[in-house]
Amino acid sequence: MNIVLLGPPGAGKGTQARHLVETRGMVQLSTGDMLREAKDSGTSMGRRVAEVMARGELVTDEIVIGLIREKLEEGARGGFIFDGFPRTLSQADALGDLLAAEGQGLDAVIVLEVDDEALVQRIAARATCGTCGAVYNDLTRPIPEDGKCSECGASDFQRRADDTEEALRTRLLEYYKKTSPLIGYYHAKGLLARVDGMGEVDAVQAGIARALDD
Ligand code: AP5
Numbered sequence: 001m002n003i004v005l006l007g008p009p010g011a012g013k014g015t016q017a018r019h020l021v022e023t024r025g026m027v028q029l030s031t032g033d034m035l036r037e038a039k040d041s042g043t044s045m046g047r048r049v050a051e052v053m054a055r056g057e058l059v060t061d062e063i064v065i066g067l068i069r070e071k072l073e074e075g076a077r078g079g080f081i082f083d084g085f086p087r088t089l090s091q092a093d094a095l096g097d098l099l100a101a102e103g104q105g106l107d108a109v110i111v112l113e114v115d116d117e118a119l120v121q122r123i124a125a126r127a128t129c130g131t132c133g134a135v136y137n138d139l140t141r142p143i144p145e146d147g148k149c150s151e152c153g154a155s156d157f158q159r160r161a162d163d164t165e166e167a168l169r170t171r172l173l174e175y176y177k178k179t180s181p182l183i184g185y186y187h188a189k190g191l192l193a194r195v196d197g198m199g200e201v202d203a204v205q206a207g208i209a210r211a212l213d214d
Contacts, residue, residue: 003107004082004095008175018134026078049063082095124165193214
């Protein structure tokens with residue numbers, strides 16, 4: 001099964017993708033994570049990407065489609081979770097073409113619906129394990145008292161460079177201008193399922209499971 005997790009910044013895409021990896025053996029393809037890796041590589045492409053991401057703008061379609069193309073060639077027995085990709089109509093068309101070339105397609109597009117106010121609160125409180133990528137939140141899933149990640153035991157927690165108020169405003173604008181049209185696009189293709197992303201993490205997991213099992 002191949003699925004897309006769609007939703008604004010902070011909607012819980014990464015949190016839910018990690019759960020699907022654990023429970024369904026799927027492979028998470030997060031273009032945000034791939035771009036952060038490229039950024040840390042110190043190449044000139046990495047430096048260009050870092051500046052764009054820090055401002056909260058979208059990286060070019062060409063770069064992200066190239067990253068996804070490479071990963072698709074590796075295959076995934078349990079299917080792919082596209083997390084944060086596609087984000088533009090061109091990326092959505094390219095994903096359809098890339099999957100078709102592999103004799104595959106998309107089975108579902110889950111859009112996580114979360115109020116804008118809650119997004120700002122979630123992002124301001126987010127911390128990520130720099131070793132395994134586990135996502136924490138000062139309010140709902142605090143870093144353990146012993147200062148060690150409960151998933152891998154490391155203690156290098158990070159706050160993202162684009163989790164500032166200014167960058168978040170740009171990220172939200174980019175979402176509403178360029179990514180939200182994908183909701184109509186996938187609805188027209190009969191693939192869209194809306195899931196309430198405002199509940200607790202477990203409740204959202206259950207909503208996604210229901211949508212996928214339907
Ligand atoms: P990316 O890394 O994809 O960031 P994003 O879309 O802005 O999403 P986030 O990672 O901020 O949030 P999330 O929905 O994964 O939420 P999370 O689970 O962490 O992209 C970053 C940048 O890379 C972009 O701005 C762009 O520059 C570039 N980029 C990436 N892909 C691109 C593409 N395809 N094209 C062009 N450019 C691209 O949760 C957030 C917080 O909330 C956490 O603290 C979590 O613990 C908490 N939380 C989660 N669920 C709940 C819940 N149900 N209740 C309470 N708290 C919750």
